[in-house]
Amino acid sequence: MPNKKIIVLGGGTAGWMSALIFAHAWIKKEFEITLIESKDIPVIGVGEGSTPALKTFFKKLNIAESEWMGQCNATYKTGITFNNWSTKPGFESYFHPFPSQLDDKFTSAFYFNTQVRRKGSDVVAHPNDFFFAHYLAKNNLAPIADYNFPFETEYGYHFDSHLLGQFLKNKALAMGIKYQQSKISSAELKPDGNIKHLISEDSQIFQADFFIDCSGFNATLIDKTLKVPFVDYSNLLFNNAAVAISTPKQTILKSETTSSALKNGWAWKIPLTNRTGNGYVYSTDFCSPDLAETELRLQLNLLDADVEAKHLKMRVGRRESHWYKNCLCIGLSQGFIEPLEATALFLVQQTAAIFVDEFEKGQFTPKNQIIFNANINQYFDGIRDYIVTHYKTNSRKDTQYWRENAANPHLISDSLKNIYSCWGKGENLTAQLNRQNVDKYYTSMSWHCLLSGMGLFPDSTTLQRPQPHEVQIRMDSIKAFYSRCALNYKTQNEFLEKR
Structure with missing residues (x-):
């Protein structure tokens, strides 16, 4: 051989x-x-931070979480919260979840609501309340249930x-x-x-x-x-640099990554067991490294603090x-x-x-x-197109960076043209993703959460009262169900202390 x-x-x-x-x-x-x-x-x-693929990697190598997580100051991650990417009322923040078996009960209702709202009816179509991972993140819960609760939730890690x-x-x-x-x-x-x-x-x-x-x-x-x-x-994704600063660990360990839009990019916040990772990903075409560091320090209230900042370049x-x-x-x-x-x-x-x-x-x-x-x-x-969509669909007007991202004609591949057209016409997005065979890079759930989370719907003032056949589920029933399910989970702090 x-x-x-x-x-x-x-x-x-x-x-x-x-x-x-x-x-x-x-x-x-x-x-x-x-x-x-x-x-x-x-x-x-x-x-x-990671996707659930890292969990698969360790499982194939037969490496237990108890063996590596403590050595790497790791925490659990149920998804990502995106803050201030959209200025649409009610959609200033949304959560991109990792899937759970519990979602099966409500995912079809979420897809239905997003399609009905795209056609002009006033139904709830914000993704957060439809997915169990968001409930875990909102309540700082680790994504591993008690032994007697036979439902799994996918998760990644911070490390x-x-x-x-x-x-x-x-x-x-x-x-x-x-x-x-x-x-x-x-x-x-x-x-x-x-x-x-x-x-x-x-x-x-x-x-x-x-x-x-x-x-x-x-x-x-x-x-x-x-x-x-x-x-x-670089003509599709402007960001080419980052500045990172570590701060003390959070008293309450969150089970989510946070991505917050700033003037010329976005800032991450990642909770580890020994510290919090913070950083600002930005474009040097719109912002100097010094200005980026200053903006990040202002956000972290560290403008005059003697805390090291690490600058990185990206290609x-x-x-x-x-x-x-x-x-x-x-x-x-x-x-x-x-x-x-x-x-x-x-x-x-x-x-x-x-x-x-x-x-x-x-x-x-x-x-x-x-x-x-x-x-x-x-x-x-395929991954590039999904990332590009975050920028192309932003509705911020406060800086040249965000305006040029939204207006950039290079952002539209043929694949994205078909996806955006499908969404705008109120058609079946899952079927469109299947036809393109792009759902293996990001699932229909991810695309629905991104497009709905950014508030890509008709103006709320034009929405009509939904017809009886357009109301499939009561939102309070979802919240009640997830609240009962959450009784089988510990907070991330409690779970990691007993690991």
């Missing part, structure tokens, strides 16, 4: 997570997996990304992954364009059959060596090909979509897992390379 020696270049969360995925699939097949990282290159965290990288490193080493600390300066190519070996600053040679580029934005192999083009999203977009020759790029080297919906680790997992599948199907040859690249590009573009 060819390609049995693999080198992963770069550590951090992306590098160690990828190495573990490959080791889980192939180390028993006598593959040799080595990770090389430099102590001189700082680890850039891709965020401190310290540096500590998570260290935890994954220890797991990888225990699994048999080899480790080399060295700074790679260049790579030599074979006549056919494949990578022959890596060369370190002290002239060491590292040979392998296949190379994984997890070298971050530096993209040592996929860019500097193989020259794979980069597809820039938003993706590689034209993620698997090229005998190299696969994963993480920041392959691309990045701003962290609004915490998709970075999800894309790392998907890229590594789909590569394992396609590499095996092709008998460890480049046979399925084209299929793989098309699949991963669709994931990036």
Whole structure:
């Protein structure tokens, strides 16, 4: 079997997570997996929040939450609250939930109400009260029920990304992954364009059959060596920088991420067990780093406080090909979509897992390379369109940044044109998403919550009293049901203390 020696270049969360995925699939097949990282290159965290995909990752590796969460100062996440993205009355804030089995009872009623309201009837169509995850977040509850309550709620996590990288490193080493600390300066190519070996600053040679580029934005192999083009999203997503500041932990640990729109971007608030992560994602085309830091400090009441701020730059977009020759790029080297919906680790997992599948199907040859690249590009573009919609549908008029986001003609892909048209005409959104096959990137529930949460309905003054057939459910019955269900859950503070 060819390609049995693999080198992963770069550590951090992306590098160690990828190495573990490959080791889980192939180390028993006598593959040799080595990770090389430099102590001189700082680890850039891709965020401190996740989607439920991270839960799946740990489950596949048989790693219990009690083993890793405490070591990474982690908390549970049931979804994201978006504050002040919309100025529509009654829609200034909304919650994007992770799904729960309990939602099955009311999701169809929510979809029905959004369609009826789009057609001009005055029914409740704000997403929050229809989904159990919002009830958990509103009451600071952990998303894991008592043993006798047989209903599951999906959830993600908040965590310290540096500590998570260290935890994954220890797991990888225990699994048999080899480790080399060295700074790679260049790579030599074979006549056919494949990578022959890596060369370190002290002239060491590292040979392998296949190379994984997890070298971050530096993209040592996929860019500097193989020259794979980069597809820039900057005309679609303006944000290219962030400033982060840590503050003391919250007395009451919330089970949600908060994203609040500011003048030239948005601010995150992420609760950890030892601190609170805060940051401002913005565009340097509209705001200088100093002004962004000042605005964040004002929001946190830290203008005169001696608290360190960390500034980061982002390059938003993706590689034209993620698997090229005998190299696969994963993480920041392959691309990045701003962290609004915490998709970075999800894309790392998907890229590594789909590569394992396609590499095996092709008998460890480049046979399925084209299929793989098309699949991963669709994931990036599908997620991009969902993130773009947050900006395109904003109704803020207070700054040039928000006005240009809403007016930007580059934001509309053919896929989004059809989605927006469907919504505006009061048609069946789920059917439209199914026809496009884009619901595998974001589900119909997510799209309904975003579009309704932003208040994309006829003006409230024009709404008509609903007809009897347009009223399917009483909202107080939903609240009563979820209130009774919530008796089976503990607060996040209580749950983590007893973990």
